[in-house]
Structures are given as structure tokens and as C-alpha cells.
Amino acid sequence: MTTCPTERDPTGSPGQAAFDGQDAAPGRALVIGTGLIGGSLGMALRRSGWHVAGVDTDPGVVESAVSLGAIDEIGDDPDADLVVVATPVHRSAAIIRDVLADPRRPSTTVVTDVGSVKASVLAAVDHPRFIGGHPMAGSEQVGIDGADPDLFVGATWVLTPSTTSDPIAYARLRSVVTGLGATVVALTADRHDALVAVVSHVPHLTAVTLMDLAASLAEEHGSLLRLAGSGFRDMTRVAAGRPSIWLDICADNAPAIVFTLDRLIDGLQAMRSRVAARDGASLGEILDRAALARRGLATHVPPTAGLTEVRVPVPDRAGVLAEITTLPADLGINVVDFEIVHSLEGAWGVLVLVVGSSDAATLSAALQERGYHPTSVSIETPV
């Protein structure tokens, strides 16, 4: 017997105090580190009806968080259903471990973080109710004064379930995040780190290198930076960001950054060869290819005409959650909704992934390849 995942019946919930089943019905949250991301998250949660407590190592920052409406009160909340660690990455693992080891807290508390690198934290914290997160938002503003409850609306928010993750904790966190207007992409921590090296870390270091090169040449040629137009300004804008964050990122994601920098250097060497050889054909090819790809990046994916539930009966063994939830992202498929359908005895039995109907066959085939037996049901009303 299963309950229907699209009919949210409170009587079918496992009786959590704060969460209505897997939904993000407002409860009590604790934000540790009330800077830009922590403060924005506090504002967004409070707007959704949550009670938010907050702490920060800087008393001025946490007082600003109260006066700006980012948190309800200063201090720990041992009853928090959700704890978000939004400190610098190098401090987060120890804090997460302390939170999870605190005997006063409910045994259902979900803990997440918001750091830009995920594998290092996961390696230091192996706990079913810690699910790593990374909201891809807010790189330019710094500090609580830039906090904005709309920061996450429309943003991609990566969650990194692991082989030991508690599926219920994952489903709840996912529901909170989507309730803030973000789109969840589930990735393994290693995959996340490899991908952000490509789209964030190495581009950032490249902007820094370009800016530094131009600045050093500007010492000889006073007019150089007066020739810097909108293209150069766009390309180097991120280099104005806060250096300390990037020291953490470089330390924690060094292998993926080095790997990607090597590929970029190879690419630039190939570009140099094309220019030196006046190889217009090869240059034209890569210019065309990149222009097409960049224009594609600007194109919004149109809303799907219809949605399909892909239901996956799963064995109760470790690793299933991570394998199934991270598969759609690898296939480039957006998961519109996600739910766990319990059998009456409380064991989780069926994962439900709601995807665009045009993606359902691809997802089902990939699941079948991995030994699962999904069934698909078209649903009338888009969620």
C-alpha cells in the first residue's frame, strides 16, 4: 500500500513536529553564520512562516541580522528542525559535527550547509541527516547588508546526497529549498566539485589572471585600462569579489581546479597555435561553436507541455537514494518534484520523480539500465 505522492495528506505523515510529511511546512530553523547567504536564507524562511534563530561569530553581524529581519532572535535553538551552516567553508565541518552530536536536538533535525565546495565537508561529516547544499546565488554582494529574501528565487541549488543519506531528510530539505523558489539539482559531492571548477572556480581564477595581467601592463602603458570596454569589464567583474572566500575554495577544491586549469591552458595553447598559424578555418570552427553554445546558455528552457511521474520501487539499501536522485542531473533532466512514498509499515518503498513528459522515457531507460523497474504515469496538471 502506498499513499499518493501528489495528494499531500497530513494524516499520512510520519508525525514530524515541524514538517508536514516531506513538505516544507514552516517550523523552527537555526542559521549559523548570518552573512549574505545565511541572512538571505533567514529572510526567505521567515517570509514562509518559519521561526528563525541565528548566531554569528561577529556580534555586530548578528545584531544587524535581527534589525534587518533576517532572524527572529539571536542565539542557538536546540529545538530547531532545520540547521543551516552558512559559515566560511573551512569552519563548517566542525560546526556541523557539533550540531549533530548535540544530545539536546531532536533525532530528526536536518542539517545542511551552503558552501561552494562539497566533497571536503562530506569527507569530514558522515551522517545520514547531513545533506550538503550549494545555492548558486549571490557571488557579488558581501555580508548581511546585501541579504535579500529573493536571492534564491529562480536560482539553482545543488544538493549532494551521499550513500549514507537519510531519504526522508533529503526529501524534506529538497522541499524547503524548492519552497524558497530555487530549482534543485542533485549531484554527488565529487561531481559537484568537478563541475563548479569548470563554471565557477577556474573562470574566477582566469578573471583574476586577466585583470592582474592588464593591471601590470597598465603600469607601463597608462592608457591601457582606458581602452577596457564592456567586454573586459564583464570578464573581470568577478575578480573584484572577496578574496578570502576564494582562498577557501582553492584549498578545498584544489584537485578539480588544477585538472580544469590544465584543460583551459591546453585550450589556450591550441588557440595560440590557430592564431599563430593564421588557421582561419579552425578558428572559425571554434568561434562558431562557442557562439552557438553561449547563445544556448541564454535560452530559457520552455515550460514542459506536460509532466510525468516516474515511480521507482527501491530496495532498502544504502546508496539507492544518491544513485537515483543524482541520475537526472547527469542526464540533463530537471526534476520538478520529488517524493518518497512509504508503505504502511513506514519503510520507504517508492521514489517518485516528477519530470517533463518528454524526459520520462530517457530517465526510465537509464533507471532500467541500472537494474530498477520504474513505471511512468502522465499527470494532468503541471505541479
Place this chain on the structure above:
Amino acid sequence: MTTCPTERDPTGSPGQAAFDGQDAAPGRALVIGTGLIGGSLGMALRRSGWHVAGVDTDPGVVESAVSLGAIDEIGDDPDADLVVVATPVHRSAAIIRDVLADPRRPSTTVVTDVGSVKASVLAAVDHPRFIGGHPMAGSEQVGIDGADPDLFVGATWVLTPSTTSDPIAYARLRSVVTGLGATVVALTADRHDALVAVVSHVPHLTAVTLMDLAASLAEEHGSLLRLAGSGFRDMTRVAAGRPSIWLDICADNAPAIVFTLDRLIDGLQAMRSRVAARDGASLGEILDRAALARRGLATHVPPTAGLTEVRVPVPDRAGVLAEITTLPADLGINVVDFEIVHSLEGAWGVLVLVVGSSDAATLSAALQERGYHPTSVSIETPV
């Protein structure tokens, strides 16, 4: 005897039909190539009272130019006082030579171009009345439909006087350009090409390489581009631009591009070493330095408190104009106004550069080092 450069007395002009002395009093212009830049220039000149004729190899484009108000009429204008060649770079040298060789045209016609690379054109056209130009504007829009009379307002517009340039032609062109709201930076053609390789050409090729790298990895990892935030979008925006322009640029400016790519690759190799060695101290240093430089790029130079005329009596020999006019840019000094003061007998005798009063001593010292004998006069009213 000299006339005062700040009192523009029409009776002291050399009798040009279209130019009021060296000022940009409206006359007749011919725009060859009515795309984005040519069309915008036509609009801006017409707004200033010029009569603008235009031609283009594409009949549809030139007809659009008329209907959009970019030109008054289609076709050549043998009486044009100013001819702007705004074709693709690889076609411009031949067209400029033809214009200058046309016996129907006045012997005072000033010819300029708007290409992104300057030394190759200058090498192909050695004529006193051809002054190369490069308005640093309009990289993203393409074609006559994006034409905008305000495109040049506040933009930097490089002029590249050479050792054979006619000083009067230079002064007139400079006056036209500043009359459109642009700020002139005078550079030798070689210096221009070296500097735009740093702030434009290599950044563009880097954006292309980054975009291509990400797109190729996205084939394996479907979710990669969903993680691309505003930083990545900023850094790769220019890669969506029209490839054909960049083939011309790479062909014409290959040596400077290769030189700069090598420096960028060296910089990225050094960055890789810092990350691989977890050298936080060295990383912090370059991150701080680049952040400071990038923030400086965003800072507008405040208006100077006062202006000073630096008057330079000059011998009548080739190369003086290029040497004196390109010196301020090398020193990072903005020239607010420029004029040539004639002696009564018509030979040009004194160059007047109006600069911020705080820059006057630096400029005078640099001129003295080069054997000139400048005098400085503070002027009351900023121009």
C-alpha cells in the same frame, strides 16, 4: 603671431568649406559601410547637422540606413569633407586608398576608419590625410538595426596619428570625434594593437575557450551548464558575438595576440602552481591585487578641478604630431582639448594640449625630456 586657441575666430580659419577652423562645424560626410558603427556614426553626425551620404555592399542594409535616419542619401559624395570607412577590416585598406586617389575629391578631405586593428591598415595606406580610428563601442549589437546615435557618448575613441599625418587633418578629425561625445586617446598604431590585444582580443579568445571547454564537458555532464551563474555568464557573454569580425582581428593582429596569449598562459600556469601547492599566501596576494585593480576600473576619474593649457612650440618636421599627441596616453593623461595654433603665414607652430591642472607638470616634464620647450597656462573655465 599666433591666434588664441581658445577664441575660435572664423576669420582665422584656413578657409575650409566644411570645417570651422579645426572645429567640427557640420559639413558633408560619406560613410562607407552602414552597419552598426557606420550607421550609428551617420545618426550621430546627422544629429550634429552634417549631411551624410552612405554606401554599403548590401543594398538592403543601405536602404535600412536611410529609413532609420542613419544617412541622408544613398551613394557616393565626391564633395565629402569627411570619409569614414566602416567596412570589415580586411576590405578597408583598398577602399581607403581608392578614396584618397579619387581626383574628384577635395584636397582637404579627411579619411578615417573604425577597425579594431590599426597597424595593418596603416602599413597599407601611407597618406597624410588618412588618420586611423577605433571607437571602443558597440561590441555586442550587430548590424544597422542596432545603430544608435548615442553609441559613442562617453566612449573612448582611439586615433592613431602616424609620422606622416597632416596635423590639420588630425585636429579636425579629433574635433569631430569629441563633438560626438567620445573621449579621444591618441596612440601609435602599434601601441593600440598591443593594448587591445590585452583588453579585448585575448579576453575574447579566452571567453571562447572557456565556453567551448564548458560546452564540451556539458556533453558528458548534462547538468553542467545549469550550474552556470552570473559570473560564468558575464565571463562568456562576448563569445556569443559575430565570429567573422574575430577572424579578421586574429589575422590582422596575430603577433600581439600570440604575445599576450603567451603571457596569459604563463599567468595561468603560475596560478595552477599556487593552487596545486596550496600556497595561500601567494594566492591571497594575487587575489587582493586583482580585486583592487578591478575595483579601480569601476571608479570614474573625478572631473579635474581646473584645466591647464600646455603649449608646445614645434619644429615643422615629420613625426612631431604623432610623438606629442600619443605621449599623454602613454603617461595615462587625458587630453581634454587639442588645437594647433598657426602663425600668420599658415605654417603650424604651436600645439596646444588642454589637460587637468594636476597632470600639466608631468606632461611638461615628459615633453622637456624629448627636447620640446612647453609652457603652461592655467585656464579659468573648464572646457
